[in-house]
Amino acid sequence: MKTITLSVTGMSCGGCAASVKRVLDSTEGVVAISVNHEEDSVILKYAETEVTLDSIIDKIEKLGYKAEVMH
Numbered sequence: 844m845k846t847i848t849l850s851v852t853g854m855s856c857g858g859c860a861a862s863v864k865r866v867l868d869s870t871e872g873v874v875a876i877s878v879n880h881e882e883d884s885v886i887l888k889y890a891e892t893e894v895t896l897d898s899i900i901d902k903i904e905k906l907g908y909k910a911e912v913m914h
């Protein structure tokens with residue numbers, strides 16, 4: 844299990860945050876999600892054996908937001 848924080852830009856309201864959360868909720872291997880559109884952040888916990896970080900980022904970017912790992 845790994846917990847990471849992503850910087851996700853482009854989420855302008857709670858609706859955006861909800862759609863990001865919905866997509867990640869339906870992603871196998873993602874076990875916990877916290878989306879904060881005011882801080883442009885997504886904290887997520889996932890099983891590295893079931894899903895890759897790249898595919899998670901890809902799903903967020905397909906919604907039209909820019910996602911990258913926060914350092």
Ligand SMILES: [Cu+2]
Pocket residue numbers: 854855856857858859860
């Ligand atoms: Cu929005």
